[in-house]
Amino acid sequence: xxxxxxxxxxxxxxxxxxxxxxxxGWVHRVRDHGGILFxxxxxxxxxxxxLCDPDSPAFADVEKVRSEWCIRxxxxxxxxxxxxxxxxxxxxEIEVFVRDIEVLGASDELPLMVFGDQEYPEETRLxxxxxxxxxxxxxxxxxxxxxxxxxxxxxxxxKGFNEFQTPIITASSPEGARDFLVPSRQHPGxxxxxxxxxxxxKQLIMVSGYDKYFQIAPCFRDEDPRADRSPTDFxxxxxxxxxxxxxxxxxxxxxxxxxxxxxxxxGRKVDQDWPLISYRDAALWYGTDKPDLRNPIKMQVVSDHxxxxxxxxxxxxLENEGTEIRAIPAPKGGSRKFCDRMNKFAQGEGLPGxxxxxxxxxxxxxxxxxxxxxxxxxxxxxxxxxxLGLGLGDAAFFLGGKPSAFESxxxxxxxxxxxxxxLTDQDRFAFAWIVDFPMYEAxxxxxxxxxxxxxxxxxxxxxxxxNGDPLDVLGYQYDLACNGYELIxxxxxxxxxxxxxxxxxxxxxxxxxxxxxxxxxxNAFKYGAPPHGGCAAGIDRIVMLLANExxxxxxxxxxxxxxxxxxxxxxxxxxxxxxxxxxxLRVIPQE
Numbered sequence: 001x002x003x004x005x006x007x008x009x010x011x012x013x014x015x016x017x018x019x020x021x022x023x024x025g026w027v028h029r030v031r032d033h034g035g036i037l038f039x040x041x042x043x044x045x046x047x048x049x050x051l052c053d054p055d056s057p058a059f060a061d062v063e064k065v066r067s068e069w070c071i072r073x074x075x076x077x078x079x080x081x082x083x084x085x086x087x088x089x090x091x092x093e094i095e096v097f098v099r100d101i102e103v104l105g106a107s108d109e110l111p112l113m114v115f116g117d118q119e120y121p122e123e124t125r126l127x128x129x130x131x132x133x134x135x136x137x138x139x140x141x142x143x144x145x146x147x148x149x150x151x152x153x154x155x156x157x158x159k160g161f162n163e164f165q166t167p168i169i170t171a172s173s174p175e176g177a178r179d180f181l182v183p184s185r186q187h188p189g190x191x192x193x194x195x196x197x198x199x200x201x202k203q204l205i206m207v208s209g210y211d212k213y214f215q216i217a218p219c220f221r222d223e224d225p226r227a228d229r230s231p232t233d234f235x236x237x238x239x240x241x242x243x244x245x246x247x248x249x250x251x252x253x254x255x256x257x258x259x260x261x262x263x264x265x266x267g268r269k270v271d272q273d274w275p276l277i278s279y280r281d282a283a284l285w286y287g288t289d290k291p292d293l294r295n296p297i298k299m300q301v302v303s304d305h306x307x308x309x310x311x312x313x314x315x316x317x318l319e320n321e322g323t324e325i326r327a328i329p330a331p332k333g334g335s336r337k338f339c340d341r342m343n344k345f346a347q348g349e350g351l352p353g354x355x356x357x358x359x360x361x362x363x364x365x366x367x368x369x370x371x372x373x374x375x376x377x378x379x380x381x382x383x384x385x386x387x388l389g390l391g392l393g394d395a396a397f398f399l400g401g402k403p404s405a406f407e408s409x410x411x412x413x414x415x416x417x418x419x420x421x422x423l424t425d426q427d428r429f430a431f432a433w434i435v436d437f438p439m440y441e442a443x444x445x446x447x448x449x450x451x452x453x454x455x456x457x458x459x460x461x462x463x464x465x466x467n468g469d470p471l472d473v474l475g476y477q478y479d480l481a482c483n484g485y486e487l488i489x490x491x492x493x494x495x496x497x498x499x500x501x502x503x504x505x506x507x508x509x510x511x512x513x514x515x516x517x518x519x520x521x522x523n524a525f526k527y528g529a530p531p532h533g534g535c536a537a538g539i540d541r542i543v544m545l546l547a548n549e550x551x552x553x554x555x556x557x558x559x560x561x562x563x564x565x566x567x568x569x570x571x572x573x574x575x576x577x578x579x580x581x582x583x584x585l586r587v588i589p590q591e
Contacts (some may be wrong), residue, residue, distance in 0.1 A: 001022050002022065004022070004024040004072055004104075005022050005023050005024045005043075005072070006021045006022045006023075007021055007022075007023065008023075008043055008044075008045040008046065009023055009025050009041055009042060009043040009045055009046045009047055009048040009091070010043075010045035010046025010047075010048075010090050010091060011045070011046075011091075012048055012077055012091050012094050012096070013090070013091070013093060013094065014079060014093045014094060016077045016094065017077050017078060017079045017094060018076070018077060019076070019077045020074065020075070020076055020077075020099075021074070021075060021076075021077055021096060022072065022073070022074050023041055023043075023048060023050070023072070023073055023075075023096065024043065024070070024071070024072045024073075024104065025041045025042050025043035025048075025070070025071070026041070026042050026043070026068050026069070026070050026071075026114075026134065027039055027040075027041065027042075027065050027066065027067055027068060027069045027070075027071060028040035028041065028042040028047060028067070028114070028115050029067060029115045030065065030066065030067065035053065035054060036051055036052070036053045037051065037052045037053070037059070037062050037063065038050070038051045038095075039051070039052075039062070039065070039098075040115075041071070041073065044139070046089070046090055046091060047089060047091065048091045048094075048095075048096060049080075049086075049089075049091070049094075049095040049096070050073055050075060050095065050096040050097075050098050051095055051096070051097060051098065052097070052098040052101075056097070056098055056099060057099065057100070058073075058098050058099060058100050058101045061101045061103075062098055062101055064103075065101075065103065066107065067107070067110060067113070067114070067115065068107040068110055068114055068131070068134070069103060069105065069106050069107050070103075070104040070105035070106075070107075071101055071102065071103055071104055072101070072102040072104055073096065073098045073100065073101050073102075074098070074099050074100040074101075075096040075097050075098045075099050075100075076096065076097045076099065077094050077095075077096055078094065078095055078096070078097055079093065079094060080092070080093055080094060080095055110131065111124060111127075111128050111131070112124055112125065112128055112131055112132065114131060114134045114135050120132075122553075122561065123561065123567060126553075126559065126560075126561050126566075126567045126568060127567040127568055128568070129558055129568050130568070133557070137554075138554070140547075141543070141547045141549070141554055141555050142555075142557055144264060144543060144546060144547055144555075145539070145543045145555055145557075147264065148260060148264055148539070148542065148543055148546065149216055149235075149539065151259075151260055151263055151264075152216070152237050152256065152260065152539075153216070155255075155256045155259060155260075156214045156237075156239070156256065159212070159252060159256070160211075160212055161212040161213065161214040161239060162210060162212060162213060162214070163213075163214055163215055163216075164205060164210070164213055164215060165215060166195070166198040166201035166202065166205075166215065166217065167195070167201065168194060168195065168218070169182060169192045169194070170192060170193060170194075170195050170201075171192070171193060171517075171520075172191075172193040172517075177196055177221035177222065177223050178221065178222035178223070179193040179194065179196065179220075179221075179222065180193065180194040180220045180221075180222050180232075181193055182194065183583045183584075183585055184583075185582050185583055188583070188584035189584060194220035194233075195219060195220060196219055196220060196221050197217070197219050197236070197238065197536060198215060198217050198219075198238055199454075199456060200456075200518065200520065200521045202215075202238060202239075202240040202534065203240065203456070203493055203495075203521060203532065204520070204521060204524055205240065206240055206241075206242045206529070206530055206532040207524045207525065207527070207528075207529045207530070210242075211241065211242050211243075212239075212240075212241050212242075213239060213240045213241075213534075214237065214238060214239040214240075215237075215238045215239075216235060216236075216237060216238075216539070217235065217236055217237075217238040217536070218233055218234075218235055219233065219234055219235070219236055220232065220233045221233075221234075222564075225560075225561075225562045225563075225564065227550060227551045227552065228485055228541060228544065228551075228552050229552060230540060230552060230553075230556060230559060230560065231560055231562070231563075231564040232560050232564055234538060234539075234540050235538075235539040235540060236536040236537060236538050236539055237256075237536065237537040237539060238534070238536045239252075239253070239534045239535060239536070240532060240533070240534030241532060241533060241534055242530040242531070242532045243530055243531060243532070244492070244531070244532065244533050245492065245533070246435070246476055246478060246492055246533065248533075249478075249490060249492075249533050249534060249535055250274075250433060250478075253480075253488065253535060253537070254274060257431075257480070257487065257488070257537060257542070258270060258272070258274075258431070260542065260546075261429050261542075261545075261546065264546045265429060265546060266546075266548075268427050268428060268429060269425075269427060269428040269429065270428075270429045271293075271428065271429060271430045271431055274431040274432060274433055274480075275293075275432050275433070276432075276433045276435050277291070277432050277433065277434055277435070278434075278435055278436040279434055279435070279436050279437045279438065280436070282432075282434050282481075283403070283407055284299065284301065284326075284403075285298045285299055285300075286298070286299065286411055286414060287299065287407050287408060287409075287410040287411020287412070287413075287414055288407075288408070288411040288484075289434050289437075289479060289481070289486075290434070290479065290481040290484060290485060290486040291411075291432060291434075291481055291484070292415065292418075292424065292430070292481075292483050292484035293430035293431075293432055293481075294418075294424045294425045294426070294428050294430045294483060295414065295415065295418030295419075295423055295424040296418075296423055297328060297329055297330070297331075297414050297417060297418055297423065298329070299326050299327060299328050299329075299410060299414060300326065300327050300329075300387065300388060301324050301325070301326055301327075302325050302326065302327045302384055302387065302388075302398070303318055303323075303324045303325045305325075305376070305380045305383055305384050305387075306318060306325050306376065306380075306400075309375065309376040309377075309380060310375040310376055310377065311355070311372055311375040311376050313400070314355070314398070314400050317400050317401060318400070322402050323400065323401055323402055324400065324403065325398055325399070325400040326398070326399055326400070326403075326406075326410060327384065327387075327388055327396045327397070327398050328396065328397040328398075328399075328410060328413055328414050328417060329388045329389070329390055329394070329396050330342075330394060330395040330396060330397060330417045330421060331390065331394050331421065331423065332393060332394065332421045332422075332423070333358065333394065333395035333417060333421050334358035334359055334360060334392070334393040334394050334395045335358065335395075336358070336369070336370075338395065338420070338421075339356040339358055339370060339395055339397075341420075342354055342356065342397055342413065342416070342417065343356065345413060345416055346399070346409065346413065349409045349412065349413075350409070351399070351406065351409055354397045354398065354399055354413065355370075355371065355372045355397065355398040355399075356370050356371075356372065356395055356396065356397045356398065357369070357370045357372050357373045357381055357384065357385075357395065357396050357398075358370055358394070358395035358396075359385060359390060359391065359392055359393065359394055359395070360392070360393070361392055366391070366392055368381035368382070368385070372398065384396065397413065397417070399413075404444075415484065429482055429483060429545070430482065430483060431480060431481065431482050431487075432480070432481050432482075433478055433479070433480055433481075434478065434479045434480075434481055435477075435478045436460070436474045437452065437453050437474065437475050437477040437478070437479075438452050438471065438473065438474060438475070439451065439452065439453070439457065439459050439470070439473040439474065439475040439477075439503070440452055440470040440471055440473060440506065440507065441471070442471060448508065449470050449471075449506055449507055449508065450507050450508070451507050453475065453477050453489075453491075454475075454477060454489075454491050455503070455504065455507070456491070456493055456494055456500075456521075457475040457476055457477045457491035457492065457493065457494060458475065458476045458491070458492045458493060458494045458495070458499070458533075459473050459474070459475055459476075459494070459499070459503060460473070460474045460475065460476055461473075462496075462499055463498065463499050463502060466499070466502045466503060466506060470506045475491065476491055476492035476533070477489075477490070477491040478490055478491065478535070480535075480537075482545065483545060485541055485544075485545065486538070486541075487537055487538055487541055487542055487545075488535050488536065488537045488538070489535060489536060490533065490534055490535020490536060491533060491534075491535075492531070492532075492533035493531075493532050493533055493534075495525055495529040495530065495531055495532060496525065496529075497522055497525045497526055500514070500522065500525070501514060501522075540552050540555060540556055543555040575587070
């Protein structure tokens with residue numbers, strides 16, 4: 001017999017009754033039923049109930065074991081009584097009578113219990129992650145992640161892509177976040193960077209004549225943490241293709257991502273129609289460039305109904321350039337209680353409040369109610385109701401000013417309204433391509449022009465587009481949104497050196513700086529670069545959605561905490577003086 005097991009803890013069935021078996025695993029829980037000891041023995045595959053009574057030569061040793069001890073048992077498979085069968089377990093028809101036991105690894109008192117659904121502080125869970133990972137939910141999440149990655153690889157291979165690995169130690173590259181720098185021992189005073197993405201390398205692979213590349217790529221960004229973002233590193237399905245336009249990339253990746261959600265979505269509906277929505281329309285309709293289309297609410301501009309109206313706040317506001325009033329329709333939200341609650345929400349978001357109108361019937365037909373309705377009169381309120389397509393029992397909320405000041409709050413309010421009124425379909429994955437991103441943005445204080453997204457994107461219209469107002473230039477950039485999260489970001493690349501130099505010039509980068517920072521790629525483009533494009537899909541975020549988790553740390557094996565600390569391995573740590581001397585570095589103490 002094998003030294004540790006003849007079967008796993010998920011394999012034994014009624015067909016094994018009478019067999020002598022050997023099992024190894026962890027003590028999930030111990031129960032004493034009148035002198036008979038029952039142990040739920042757990043391994044990676046499942047649970048088998050084992051028991052021992054005073055007639056067993058192993059009884060004295062079995063009495064000593066506690067939760068999460070790692071043990072080996074030898075025993076005989078017995079059929080359970082009909083009334084004691086557990087249909088929830090694959091092994092629920094049998095139990096194993098223990099004849100011999102060996103303790104493979106005893107356990108100290110546990111800082112967190114593996115059995116049960118107790119909640120523990122995140123700091124405790126991350127410090128003892130190896131115990132946390134034994135819990136059923138996390139076991140399922142990590143296996144889901146493994147299966148998703150395996151499926152991604154198969155799907156990409158089936159589409160004719162080749163998997164290549166790109167360097168982890170490289171040069172700094174602007175990807176919209178801070179680099180993690182790595183000091184060079186052999187070149188004192190100089191630094192490598194961990195790649196924020198394989199951006200330049202995958203483009204160089206296209207220049208090298210490889211038509212379709214992909215990689216399950218680790219990426220490193222020194223970012224502030226969020227529930228849907230790791231503060232240090234993440235993994236993405238990275239791909240690039242030659243001789244393609246934007247639609248070709250969409251047609252390639254949609255069946256891959258859609259197929260993953262169909263395969264692992266647990267029966268939830270996966271939308272087949274993925275609309276293309278311009279960045280400008282997404283901001284107007286949804287208040288975000290990653291809209292949740294499960295929520296049917298679409299915001300509208302209603303400025304004309306308030307110009308010269310009796311509601312002085314909005315009427316005066318509209319006299320300023322660049323201002324507008326937007327309405328958030330709220331079907332079924334027509335109660336003063338709900339309207340007051342949403343007004344409070346806006347105040348909690350830092351705004352003075354949110355105007356509202358709701359429509360009711362007081363026995364004399366449809367009537368508009370609320371402070372706004374009284375100020376602007378029945379004619380204007382009726383025009384608003386008709387524009388928004390609302391009726392009895394519905395409401396509308398209003399925000400005004402420069403869109404940049406209230407857009408994000410409006411987007412969050414739309415989400416809250418959709419959730420609270422039961423309008424958002426929770427059992428569905430809804431996708432949308434967000435396209436036509438602006439290439440540049442201006443700093444509100446200094447007016448300085450800089451890239452708003454990936455600087456390596458091809459501007460729509462090529463060189464001609466760069467000769468006008470930079471703020472009017474759109475890029476061949478695109479994101480895929482799903483249920484309020486950005487899953488994919490990508491672009492058709494700028495593969496022409498003269499257009500690239502001009503694009504960087506508009507953002508304040510001279511030719512010399514471009515050559516210095518991106519010389520490898522710019523030089524390669526001088527030797528016959530093909531048109532190419534691609535994208536990257538965030539694996540952590542995809543698995544988070546599939547696992548129905550709200551926090552990305554629930555689907556990462558060993559995540560950092562919100563302060564970018566690894567509590568389990570005590571990182572970051574102080575370097576030794578010898579290490580600093582080798583690198584020619586000195587740490588300046590923080591005041």
